[in-house]
Amino acid sequence: MLGIALIGFAGFAALCLAMEKHFSDLLGCKPRPQQVRLLRVAGWLLLMLSLVLSVHLRGWGHGLVEWIAVLMAGVTLWVFVLPYQPRLLLGLAAASLVLGPLLAVLAG
Amino acid sequence: MKEGFRQAMAWLHTWTGLIFGWLLFAIFLTGTLSYFKEEINHWSQPEVRRHALDPVNSLGLAQRYLEANAAHAGSWMIRLPNAREAALSVSWRDPEAGRRGFVSKSLDAQTGQPVEARDSRGGEFFYRFHFQLEMPYPFGRWLSTFCAFIMLVGLVTGIITHKKIFKEFFTFRPGKGQRSWLDGHNAIGVLVLPFHLMISYSSLVLFMYMVMPAGILASYSGNTGDYFNELFGRDDPPKAANVATPLVPLPTLYAKVQEQLPGARIGYIQLHNPGDSNAQVTFTQASADNIAYKRSAKWTFDGTNGALLSQGAPESGAMATAFSFAGLHMGNFASPWLRWLYFVFGVAGTAVIGTGLVMWLGKRQLKHAKSEHMPSELRLVEVLNIASMSGLLLAVAGFFWANRLVPVALEGRADWEVNAFFLAWLLSLVHAVLRPGRRAWGEQLALGALAFALLPLVNGLTTGQGLDHSLQVGDWAMAGFDLTALAVGLFLAWAASTMLRAPKPVAKRASRAAKKPTADVVEVG
Numbered sequence: 080m081l082g083i084a085l086i087g088f089a090g091f092a093a094l095c096l097a098m099e100k101h102f103s104d105l106l107g108c109k110p111r112p113q114q115v116r117l118l119r120v121a122g123w124l125l126l127m128l129s130l131v132l133s134v135h136l137r138g139w140g141h142g143l144v145e146w147i148a149v150l151m152a153g154v155t156l157w158v159f160v161l162p163y164q165p166r167l168l169l170g171l172a173a174a175s176l177v178l179g180p181l182l183a184v185l186a187g
Numbered sequence: 188m189k190e191g192f193r194q195a196m197a198w199l200h201t202w203t204g205l206i207f208g209w210l211l212f213a214i215f216l217t218g219t220l221s222y223f224k225e226e227i228n229h230w231s232q233p234e235v236r237r238h239a240l241d242p243v244n245s246l247g248l249a250q251r252y253l254e255a256n257a258a259h260a261g262s263w264m265i266r267l268p269n270a271r272e273a274a275l276s277v278s279w280r281d282p283e284a285g286r287r288g289f290v291s292k293s294l295d296a297q298t299g300q301p302v303e304a305r306d307s308r309g310g311e312f313f314y315r316f317h318f319q320l321e322m323p324y325p326f327g328r329w330l331s332t333f334c335a336f337i338m339l340v341g342l343v344t345g346i347i348t349h350k351k352i353f354k355e356f357f358t359f360r361p362g363k364g365q366r367s368w369l370d371g372h373n374a375i376g377v378l379v380l381p382f383h384l385m386i387s388y389s390s391l392v393l394f395m396y397m398v399m400p401a402g403i404l405a406s407y408s409g410n411t412g413d414y415f416n417e418l419f420g421r422d423d424p425p426k427a428a429n430v431a432t433p434l435v436p437l438p439t440l441y442a443k444v445q446e447q448l449p450g451a452r453i454g455y456i457q458l459h460n461p462g463d464s465n466a467q468v469t470f471t472q473a474s475a476d477n478i479a480y481k482r483s484a485k486w487t488f489d490g491t492n493g494a495l496l497s498q499g500a501p502e503s504g505a506m507a508t509a510f511s512f513a514g515l516h517m518g519n520f521a522s523p524w525l526r527w528l529y530f531v532f533g534v535a536g537t538a539v540i541g542t543g544l545v546m547w548l549g550k551r552q553l554k555h556a557k558s559e560h561m562p563s564e565l566r567l568v569e570v571l572n573i574a575s576m577s578g579l580l581l582a583v584a585g586f587f588w589a590n591r592l593v594p595v596a597l598e599g600r601a602d603w604e605v606n607a608f609f610l611a612w613l614l615s616l617v618h619a620v621l622r623p624g625r626r627a628w629g630e631q632l633a634l635g636a637l638a639f640a641l642l643p644l645v646n647g648l649t650t651g652q653g654l655d656h657s658l659q660v661g662d663w664a665m666a667g668f669d670l671t672a673l674a675v676g677l678f679l680a681w682a683a684s685t686m687l688r689a690p691k692p693v694a695k696r697a698s699r700a701a702k703k704p705t706a707d708v709v710e711v712g
Contacts, residue, residue: 141520161357
């Protein structure tokens with residue numbers, strides 16, 4: 080489930096960066112329109128991927144419940160730690176992008 | 188029209204939130220603790236030792252104990268130990284003691300001997316308080332159900348009032364006074380919204396027989412007992428034939444259940460007329476096995492020859508829906524990590540209510556920042572805020588301290604734990620009345636920090652099962668409790684130090700707020 084949590088976490092991070100305000104706050108420059116579009120699509124795809132994996136690995140009942148739980152936990156962590164440790168979270172999101180699928184594959 | 192609607196919703200959000208916020212805070216906090224009911228029970232009764240799970244052996248021990256000590260009883264109940272409950276619990280109805288003669292014993296899961304554990308309500312106290320509020324039936328349930336409804340109203344009106352729900356989805360700006368409180372309130376509310384909605388709506392589903400009883404009363408001619416019997420698939424127990432017949436060994440019935448549903452964990456076993464020729468044994472699957480409550484996961488055997496008599500009736504669609512909400516609310520199915528998330532989300536719900544209460548007052552205090560005295564109604568809210576939040580934390584700590592310090596042999600000691608809870612709560616109210624607001628907050632939080640941080644030490648000194656012991660033997664429930672208490676202590680110490688140290692920035696903020704009121708802060712309330 081950790082893999083799914085990390086994929087969802089990366090998804091929310093991408094959706095957050097897809098907002099101009101957060102992008103320029105976090106990365107220090109204005110995003111190009113393609114970047115915004117790319118981040119938004121990537122964010123939603125990652126969320127969908129985590130949902131599919133969760134249901135696939137844990138079945139509909141547990142899969143849905145646990146997916147919502149880890150998503151809520153991940154995004155809450157992101158929002159409340161972001162003002163204090165933005166670099167750490169960006170690093171964590173990048174690492175999740177690699178570790179998440181890896182762990183999910185190992186679990187499957 | 189649209190703005191008028193939003194204003195009306197903001198008004199409703201503000202005032203229902205204020206009036207019911209104090210009680211909702213207590214309901215949420217005790218409910219959050221209830222996710223660790225069994226773990227708190229374990230901490231409260233450290234005499235009950237944990238052993239490796241062996242359901243077959245436990246069943247044999249329970250049967251032997253009951254046959255020796257409760258052969259005359261008309262019915263028995265056995266609860267098997269599980270990953271979260273160490274004790275093998277047996278109970279029976281004592282026919283000589285009338286209708287209320289219910290005897291309960293905790294047996295050691297390895298020896299089958301009764302454990303003389305200290306008398307304590309443990310986690311059960313917080314669980315019961317969560318929906319009964321220590322009030323007589325049915326008033327506590329009514330009130331807590333109504334609070335659940337108010338919570339749902341608060342969530343819906345909050346969503347309507349929150350203009351920038353998507354634009355500020357990821358926004359939290361700390362260190363900006365009222366602005367930060369509102370950001371925090373909104374962010375915890377929105378990000379954990381699925382949990383908040385599930386928990387408030389499912390409370391109404393759990394108590395729908397109280398909220399909307401008309402259908403039940405009409406269909407069952409006022410006899411709600413029949414409704415519950417049909418809903419949970421309960422049959423009337425068979426009459427005793429008064430012909431002594433030995434009871435079939437329970438482990439053989441356990442094996443038959445495993446044939447029916449391999450791997451099923453058993454929650455409890457109920458026996459009617461044990462030792463009689465009309466004996467009946469019902470095995471019920473542990474609620475940890477399924478998300479939804481399942482009335483079908485139940486097997487009834489003939490107690491004399493072990494024949495399977497019946498299995499629980501399947502659920503209808505509506506039933507399965509309601510049972511799913513019930514299961515989601517109580518989270519019995521949750522594995523340890525999911526249980527921790529349940530706990531965290533429960534804390535989040537509590538925090539939404541707490542931040543709302545703080546903001547209601549903070550916003551109105553700004554208007555009176557320059558004057559010497561606060562209007563008495565604001566002072567009343569301030570006192571109630573302090574007593575209901577930091578005071579409740581002190582009350583919880585008081586309960587746990589009493590659990591360790593009240594002599595084990597004292598008559599009615601379980602009641603003294605509850606008294607300690609309410610006494611601490613009452614004293615914190617008196618303290619809040621006597622001390623100025625910020626000082627009262629700081630002092631109570633500081634005391635709470637000490638009370639929680641020292642709990643592991645008190646535990647270690649009084650029971651010898653402190654962290655050094657529990658971590659070594661891998662008693663994670665005991666260690667988890669102590670570590671959580673320590674973490675709560677540290678958090679409260681941080682909160683207390685900000686309250687006690689910070690210079691009062693209210694005046695500065697007031698002038699800034701007067702010049703440039705932020706749209707949202709003005710809008711709500």
